[in-house]
Amino acid sequence: MAIVLDDNDALNNSCQLVNVVTWCVAAGIPNLTLYDHQGILKQNLVTLKRELEARRDFFFGSKKRYQYKFVDSPIQNVERHMKLNVNVNGIVDGLCGAPVDTSSVRICVTSAEDGQETIIKILQKLALQINNEKGLNDTLDLMEEGSPCQNGKTDIINFKLLLDDNGNIQKTKIHKLLENTLSQVNGQYWPPPDFILKFGNPTVWTGFLPWHMRYSEILFTGCSLSNFNFGTFIKSLDKFNQCGRRFGK
Numbered sequence: 001m002a003i004v005l006d007d008n009d010a011l012n013n014s015c016q017l018v019n020v021v022t023w024c025v026a027a028g029i030p031n032l033t034l035y036d037h038q039g040i041l042k043q044n045l046v047t048l049k050r051e052l053e054a055r056r057d058f059f060f061g062s063k064k065r066y067q068y069k070f071v072d073s074p075i076q077n078v079e080r081h082m083k084l085n086v087n088v089n090g091i092v093d094g095l096c097g098a099p100v101d102t103s104s105v106r107i108c109v110t111s112a113e114d115g116q117e118t119i120i121k122i123l124q125k126l127a128l129q130i131n132n133e134k135g136l137n138d139t140l141d142l143m144e145e146g147s148p149c150q151n152g153k154t155d156i157i158n159f160k161l162l163l164d165d166n167g168n169i170q171k172t173k174i175h176k177l178l179e180n181t182l183s184q185v186n187g188q189y190w191p192p193p194d195f196i197l198k199f200g201n202p203t204v205w206t207g208f209l210p211w212h213m214r215y216s217e218i219l220f221t222g223c224s225l226s227n228f229n230f231g232t233f234i235k236s237l238d239k240f241n242q243c244g245r246r247f248g249k
Helices: 007-012 015-027 047-058 074-080 116-133 170-188 230-241
Strands: 002-005 031-036 067-070 104-110 195-198 217-220
Touching: 002 007, 002 015, 007 015, 007 031, 015 031, 015 230, 047 067, 170 230, 195 230, 217 230
Parallel strands: 002 031, 002 195, 031 104, 067 104, 195 217
Antiparallel strands: none
16 A cells, blocks of 8 residues: 655644554555655654654554564665666566565655656666676676675676677667566565555646556545544545456556
């Protein structure tokens, strides 16, 4: 599930956001994406964590069956964990990401930089390495030197696999590389939300992660976060449960 806030809600309604997150936990939602355009939630992450822990103790007392686990956002994952290996078809085979802990409620706090800027970051790394490495060796390492990798592997891109017989870069291979990289950042590391709650102006998405919206059911609340209560939350979940999943071509 994802909660998309406008800047005003992210800045002024953190207490109500904590309530909504707690309701999501009580409803058994294991993965939760929180989004605001400017990254206000990211800037106040320490406070958000503290308030969530306090509210958890208030709601559930000593019966704490879960822990909050904050995971890296997509752009953080690209910068810190991603190691790629391209096979002969130009398909990305490997991604190092934080392991899934099913005993925790996983929360990913995102902003506009995790959308288009993630794509730009991947392409910048690829372009930089192509510029630096072309003609010097046959491999490309998209990771910055010293970046950690969870499983300890150091995978590389075979540079020759991105070239045609004349030594020119194939646009289709670059496109496939980017497509599969985003797929792994999105899918293996963090699943796309089945359900998105959108607060504020329904026509303004302010850079929400584009590859997180393809198959998501979107509900426009028609109100600010401050006016969103528990009854409305339950009705929203009920509306989602009544939706049929249809995949277009």
